[in-house]
Amino acid sequence: MNSSLWRNREFTLLWTSQCLSDLGGAIALLAIPLLVLDVTGSAVQAGAVGTAAQATKLLCRLPAGVLADRVNRRQAMLACDIVRLLAFAGLAVAVALDRPALAAIIVVAVIDAVCGSLFNTTEHASLRSIVPATQLPDAVARNEARSYGTSLAGPPLGGLLFGIAHALPFLGNAVSYLASLIGVALIRKPLQTARPADPPSHTKALVEGIRFVFGNAFLRAVLLIAAPLNFALYGAIFTIIVTLQSHDVAPGVIGLTETIVSAGGLIGALAAPALLRRLSFPALIRGLGWAATLFLTVSALLTMSVAAAVPVALAILVGPACNAALFGYQAAITPDHLQGRVLSVIFLVAMSAAAAAPLLAGVFVTVWTPTVSVLLFAAAVSASALTATFSPAIRTMRPIEQSVPA
CATH class of the missing domain: 1.20.1250.20 (MFS general substrate transporter like domains)
Structure with missing residues (x-):
């Protein structure tokens, strides 16, 4: 770093x-x-x-x-x-x-x-x-x-x-x-x-923050990228865990899946600064979105084994660099007096999507199969990738030093 x-x-x-x-x-x-x-x-x-x-x-x-x-x-x-x-x-x-x-x-x-x-x-x-x-x-x-x-x-x-x-x-x-x-x-x-x-009332302050997020093309793109990505990764992990449990896999082995996934995230976070130095933000965000889609698709073929956690870990491995690009840029372009409100809106949307993932994963596994469930979550990640690919706000991201508000 x-x-x-x-x-x-x-x-x-x-x-x-x-x-x-x-x-x-x-x-x-x-x-x-x-x-x-x-x-x-x-x-x-x-x-x-x-x-x-x-x-x-x-x-x-x-x-x-x-x-x-x-x-x-x-x-x-x-x-x-x-x-x-x-x-x-x-x-x-x-x-x-x-x-x-x-x-x-x-x-x-x-x-x-x-x-x-x-x-x-x-x-x-x-x-x-x-x-x-x-x-x-x-x-x-x-x-x-x-x-x-x-x-x-x-x-x-x-x-x-x-x-x-x-x-x-x-x-x-x-x-x-x-x-x-x-x-x-x-x-x-x-x-x-x-x-x-004499600050505005809490309600007016909250409305101001929400308006800033939805009135800014880049921040709208962040919501459309972060929410499906969080939703899909949580859902895929939950699908793998419940599938292994239903096949009487030992609890210790099931716990290994979360260890593998967390290790992927840690390695990705340590590698993120090097990726940020070598790739432009738009290229990085697009590439990571499509890579995560590919890795989840591979994971869908392995749901009966703990090996399914490896492609998910690879998908999460590329996530920290994407987060660093998106949230580093967000921090740079958001005026200080709006930082808390902007972050709270983004976190709320992302957390709400992630909170819904286990319930929907359970429905998908019950109605269809674990493979279909993970493929549906891979499709959700592809929505993030499409946003990163075609959003003008992402494609026209300037270097941070040129984007900081006065």
Whole structure:
């Protein structure tokens, strides 16, 4: 990656602290359902807690974007870390004392979802304030590597800690939020430009952000590329997992599929900066869209085997470079005072599409076959590829240094 980005003190502080925070979150992501199972013995209730957290994230997305553009971003992130630290420290104490109640677990999961939505949106919105515009794609790629790396390491570590002592994963997550708190507190540069003394109402501010997204041809193209891509990849992975499970494949082998996929994403994130230096953004986005379509089509022929995860991993391998190009460019062309709202709209659309994927995958597998299901998801990726190929906003993308608003 670009060496000068590694020497950027503010970005390195934020990135390093969030590595630890993301690792703690990935640990808790596995540990919370395990704790619910231990307390209630009900897989349904374990799933319900996870669903409640995901629904909360979706509901908070747009308000989080408004807040990220309205409040002091550093103070907002510090407040989120303090609240999450206290919540998980309290849960760890309750578990250590053998007094974890289901209601308390749900409250902590919801608090984590609310604060996570605000923190993540604010962190992404702050990127433009601490990273030069020309380095934004590299910064996004580095964040992608962080995400895939922690998602690989977190669940196994969470299972190990939970096996040693049920309170350890939650204590570890609390410590990770302390690390995040320290990292954010040490950042010296302001994380936003000056704000008007009399900002518009929350509703007007939200409408302004939505209008900016749908009024900008490039951002409309981002929605049409990101939403089908997220939808298809989540759906294909779910199809493979349920197919293997229906054929009595060992749980450890099924778990290997997600490891393979995450490894593909991590390798792709590490390779993204090199791809960004060698290819123009339009060529990169078009090529990755069609490559992902091809890889999912190959995966459709292998759904009865764990080998189906390999083409999906290859499809995801090319995803981080695409995200780096799209979101680096988005950060560069979006005025700072709109960053949070623009990101919240894009994230909401992409997350909503991904949330619908498992349900539709189940319907496709039931009505047709796993092969047909993955082929349908490959067709969805082809919609992204077609947008990348024919959208004038993508074809006419200029170098970032020529696109930054005054």
